[in-house]
Every structure is written in C-alpha cells, then in structure tokens.
Amino acid sequence: MQNKEKKILISWADIEERCFIVQMNLEELLFNFDCLSVYRKFLEDKIIEKLYKLIDYINNDQPQFNVFTRLYNEFFIELIASNSTATLKEYVIEKIIFDENPFSMLAEKECFEDIDKQLVKAVSRDLDSLYAISSITSGEIKEFALKKISGSRLQRDAINGLASWEFEKKSKCSKKTFSVQCNDVFNEFYLNSTWGEKVKKLADFYYKNGCGIFARYSAFVWERKENGGYLRGIESPDPIRLSDFIGYEEQRLDVIKNTEKFVNGLPANNVLLYGDRGTGKSSTVKAIGNEYSESGLRIIEVSKKHLTDFPAIIRQVKNRKCKFIIFVDDLSFEDTEESYTVLKSVLEGGVENRPDNVLIYATSNRRHLIKEKFSERAGLKSDSLDDEVRARDTIQEKLSLSERFGITVIFSSPDKKEFLEIVEGLAEKRGINVDKDWLQKEAIKWELMYNGRSARTAKQFIDWLEGSEFLNN
Template sequence: MDIRGLVIYRNLKHQTLFEQMAGFMGMSEEKESTDSFACAGQLIELAAKYGFEGNLWHCFLALCLADNENAYTTACEVKGPAGGTLDLLAKEDFAIFKALFDFDLSSLAPSSLWSLLADYRPALQESRVFNRRIKDRIVELAKALEQASDLEGFQQTMVEFYRGYGAGTFGLNKAFRILEKEAGGLTVIDPIVNVEHIYFKDIVGYELQKHKLIENTEAFVNGKEANNVLLFGDAGTGKSSSVKAVLNEYYSRGLRMIEVYKHQFKDLSDVLEQIKDRNYKFIIYMDDLSFEDYELEYKYLKAILEGGLGKRPDNVLIYATSNRRHLIREKFSDKRELDDDLHNNDTVQEKLSLAARFGVTIYYGSPDKRQFQSIVKALAKRHQLDIPEEELLLEANKWELSHGGLSGRTASQFITHLLGCDFT
C-alpha cells in the first residue's frame, strides 16, 4: 500500500505530517527524510490542541477523514451513501487508510516513545479547537475505525459519521463568522469554537414568541417553505438568546449558523455561493441590526432578502434581531423632510421595504413587574440559590432600579451577582 494511490482524500489539512508518518511506516516515498521524534512531537501538539486521547495516530487519521471536504464526503453528509463510482473510488482510498490504521504503532523506533503515543493520556485542559462533544466524536470515530473488521465495515463507519455529523468545517462546527477576504480571494467562513449553550427551556417566559420561532425553524429544517425572521423589541428581552437556542436545538438536524455584521453585507453573495450546494440548512444571523440615515449597507441586504435577480438558496434563511421595528432610524424631523419631498410616499416605502422583506416578525417586549419577578425566581431555582423568596425579590427590585430596569437580561445579571456573592 502507498498513500500516493489516494484519489479522493488528497490535500488533507495536515498533509505534510500525514506523508511523513506514512513514510516512516514504509507507505510513502518520504521515508528517508522522516524524523520520528519530530512526527511524535507534532502528534502530541495536535493532541493538546484538539484534546485527543488513546492512540494518537488513530485520532490523527480520524481527524484527517472527518475534516476533509471532497466530492465523496459532501455527497455523504446528512444524506448517507454517495452511490455510483464515488463509492467505489472511496473504497479504494479507505483500503489505504485501513492499512494505516492496522499498523502497529509500538513497532516503530524508539518503541518506548511510540508505545506511549499508542495509549496517550491527555492533560486536564480542554480542547482549544473543538468543544468537548466534537472532540469526543473524533476520538469515538478513531476507536470505531480501529475495531472495523473489514473494509466494508470501515467504509460503513465513515458513511454513518458523515450522515450523522457531516464533513469538514461545516460538519465539525455549528457556528461561524466571516473574515475579511484577501484581494481576489473568497470570503473566509471561520468556525466559532465556543458557542453559548442556551436552549429554549433556559429562556423564561415569551412562550408565544418561542413558539413562532420554533414553528418557522421546524419548517425550514424539514425542507418546507419558511420565512426570514426579524426579532425586534426592547433591549435585554431574549432576542439574541432565542436565536442561539435555535442553533443549539437544531444543530443535530443539520442546522448551521453564520454570523454576519452589516459592514460585511457586501460579501454575502460570496458566502451564499459557498454554502448553496451543501446538505445543511444555514441561518445567516444578524444581531442588533439597525441603520442610520447615512448608512447604505441595507441596500445589499434588501437584494439578498428579496428583489435581486439571483434567487436566495433554498437552504438559507436570514434571522435578525433589532431594537427597531423598521430597522432604519426614524425621526420626527423626517416628517418635515417629507413635506418637502415631491414623492413622499416613495421615501416612506424605501424606509419600510427592508423590514417588510422579513416574512415573520416577532415582538419581544419588556416584562412587567410580576413577569420580572417570575424570571428572577425561575433563575434562582435553576441555580439552586438558597435565599428566602421575600429577600430575593427585595434585592431584585433594588438591583433593577439601578441596573437597567425590567428585563430578562437584568434578572440574569442579578442572579450572576448573587452567585458571585456565594448565595448558594
């Protein structure tokens, strides 16, 4: 077996180390120039970076297979076996990978070093690249591939992994941001490693709002028609938390989220081009969206939402949050300007047309006193705060008077304050 026979799994993320290790094992022409200590050092660095444990060589190979986007992996993601010639070509590649898996790491020199790496115990720190769940999936994949008795079982294990979790960057991560592209290059879609774990059950109240959001998202994830969504209303009422909950609730069903800021709207077409043919559902998330009179970026957004010649991909929706119902700043002085406008209705429609392109609008209003207290009590119970209710509500009232008024955010900050004071 020789890794030069790979057809589909080429240009791996850690291609140089892959070739060096294969050469050290006699499966590549890199053998003469390979430094076993340098290879071991790189595997250890990757283990610290990704949080791997057990057989580091197997974890490395599993990472190479899971993190590679190619014609086969993208065909298998979410939907299962690719079928046709792709399956046959992938099987040939998997034969090479299985040979690499079956190699006895402890047979390498020096054997004492490689025996340690074949049964590696990690440091206490967490992965710096993946969250714990993703790291565990890579480690579990490595163990499953190690235990595959034949080539068919090896390939079936990979197909099940791609169908369950996807492939490459979009498969291993749930949330992304876009980075400024270099001249002439594509916009970079960069993973966000640490996503806040908020679920709908964590958001106290706002049941009607959550229901509307869930209903629209369910339709989208199930491949039915769904609308772009605008969540608007008072500050600190759970708009952003609700969108984060959407991501966490539906990630396992193939939903991914890309955060975009208004100065990046000009890159949206490039982003859509990169994600339109993937077997995931993508939500473009715009937090705290609003525009001043002099800001014209909203024109890019209008074209993406509806109205441009290009059709928005079926696997993409836009969810935005804002404190403004119509997104664009409106002033009393606008009335005087309209009186001097020959076609004042056209001017009004220009300002309203952006918000009108969101098919679902959901209002989040500030809670009243009783609702605020209910939120405080629910959060205190969740965090097991041992403090009498009367004292809890008295302190909560004092806190909200000097910390932003009645809102879910104020209640959460108050509970955080109590936790910091060891009221447990």
C-alpha cells in the same frame, strides 16, 4: 574452527534476512500512502506528509542518524501541536470524518445505495490503507531505524530515547465539542480494525449531518480577509438551550414553529426579532441553533459591516445538505448607509435568489431598521430647493426593509410581575433556596441599581446571588 566459521555465516544470514523483512515492511507502509485515491488530499496534510517523509527516508539504503532524528522530531512536534492529547490514530480518524472529497460530498446528498459501487470500493481500499498508516507506532519506526542505521552506541541509545507519540489510549473522541453522531462514528473506527467495512457508516453520517466543516461545527462566524471572506467554525458555541429560558414563551413559539418548518423542508419565513435590550432576542436565536443542530441546522453569524458579503456566503452553502440560518445581530442602519440594499436584495427580489436551505434571522432594538429624520418628512411639503422632490419615496424605501421579514416578533421589557417571575424561575432552576420575599426585594433593588427590568438583568442578579451563596457556604 569450521563450527566457528559456520556460526559467523549463520549470523550474517540472519542479519540479511532481518534487513530484508524491514525493507519489505517499509515498502508496504509507503505503498499504503501511494495507493490513496479518494483520500489523496491527505498527502498534503502537514502531519501525514511529515510521516511519509520519515518512513521514506528510513527506506533509503543508508539513512543517517542526524537526518532521521530531525525528521522524527519534526513529525512528533507537528502531531502533538495539532492536539496535545491526540494519538496518531485519533488524528487520522478525525481527518477521515471531516474530509471533503468526492465521496463525502456525494454521500451528503444521496443515499448510500445510490452511490456508484466503484467509488465505494475505492473508499473501502483507502480506509484500509489509512488504518495501516494510523497504526504505525513510534516503537516500530525506531526499530526500523536501529536495524538500518549503523551508528555508535550513543546514537542508538538516543534513537531508543526519542519521544513516543502513543499517549494514554482512549475509547472516546478526545474533542468534547463533537456531536453525539460524530462520537458514534469516531468510536466505530477507533474500536475496530476493519475500516474498509465502515463505508456505509460514514455515508449515513454524511447524509444526516453533511460533510466537511458543516459536519464538524454547528455554528460559524463569517470572517473577512484581504483576499476574501471565509466561514470560521466555533469550537465552543454558547450552549444555551430553549429549556433554559423563563418567560417570553409565546414570542419564542413563533420562532420555533417557523424553524421547525424550515428544518423539515417546508416553506418558512425570514424572522426579525426586535424589542428592548436584554430581553433574550439574540439568545433565542442561539438556542434555536443548538436545539436543531442534530436535525442539520447550522447558524452563521454575520456582522452588519459584512452584509455586502451575503452573495459570497450564499454561494458557499446553497448546494449543501444542511439548513442555514444567517444571523445578523443588533441590526440597524444610519441614513447614509447603503449596505441595507444588499440585505433587501437577499431578503426578496434579488437576481440571485436566496436558496431554499437559507433563512435570515435578525435582531434589532429598532422596529424600523433605518434611521429617519424629521427633515425627511418635512420634505413632503417643503418649498426648499435643497429638499428631495420625491421625499415620500425615500421614506417608503426605508420602511420597506423591515417589512421584507416575513415574521416579526416583539420582545418588550417585562413589567414588575413578569420580571419577578423570571427571577424566581431562574432561582429554582439553579437550586437556590432562599426566602421568596427576600428574593423579590433584592431583585428589585438590583434592577434599580443596575440595568432596569429585563431578562438579562434577572440572570445577572441570579448569577450574583449564586456566587454569593457559594462564597457563604
């Protein structure tokens, strides 16, 4: 009888010890959340906030089954909704890399050696805490819950059966749109547990690539909302590169040289690319953006109707490390529009100067961007009381806009020989082996039937031909 009572006492002692250990582990986890300083903003993130609430609830004296399962599932759904294949660790690493905080903003502009050592220590401590948070497994959470929730067997089985948030482990970043530099930093964190030692790696990344959305995306579109505008990062920008083009090498060389000066911190000009449709003006700007993105160049596309937002855009980017090309596609104005005065002001002569890290590249099918009327020129010698007295001033004002671009590059429609050279070059790049005479005859028929001779028409013809070859094989 005494031995039986002794075994019972030992059993209760073991239970109390396990509960004490669970309580300590939960308090340590919560401690990692509460001690965040530089990355304090993480606690406002929906996923991190739900994870904190889940752990904090289990830490209660008597957690209830129904409340626990609700909090658990809310966190799980929020996590997989962010990226259906991301693990918790991947999510936290991504948040670290693209977070804008006092450290990342400073590291974007200063070398690591010049950053205050106390700030570096605070970042190091935070990174170690974030590693502990990212390493929490669904199995551990369920184990903590089972030791604290005194429920029925059915409820305990339900807890064990809750979905796990550990998916197939990956050694590389799950988002293919990330840059090479980003993938390197990501893997440094994913493959190591000593996150506190990665502060310099992060700082060097920010110094070269910028931080926040400018580290994550290389191309943006300016969007307008009721309460103002914002930069929307493009997840999958047009992947076109300069090596993809055939023809117009001299025209592109002018744009390339100007862009290289810009990214190297030398004086550079705004550029107007004008000419016939389908000659590759817009594609040239996109390719320039892709070619120099790893050198810190970012493209911001702004529609003509949002030109009045130029001052707001410039204020968002003027103090950043990256270089920005504001891209306005298919630019032209009706004679009644006044928004062109905003563009004139930004190009040259505004009260708020265009910062050194911003250039404007625009494309247009018109050499003179503002439409004129014969009646305006007639007004130079008109006796009509309804005509403008200073008609010449109006004409000069309209002509002056295009002159404010430092460089103007002309893209004209190719002649027959140039068109066929583009067709043959694209066919060779695609690995399409067909008779040259047949290719030329079909290309001529295509341009007669469709959009005339242009680089775009040549590409459309090759797309059709490649698709036909695939179907025939």
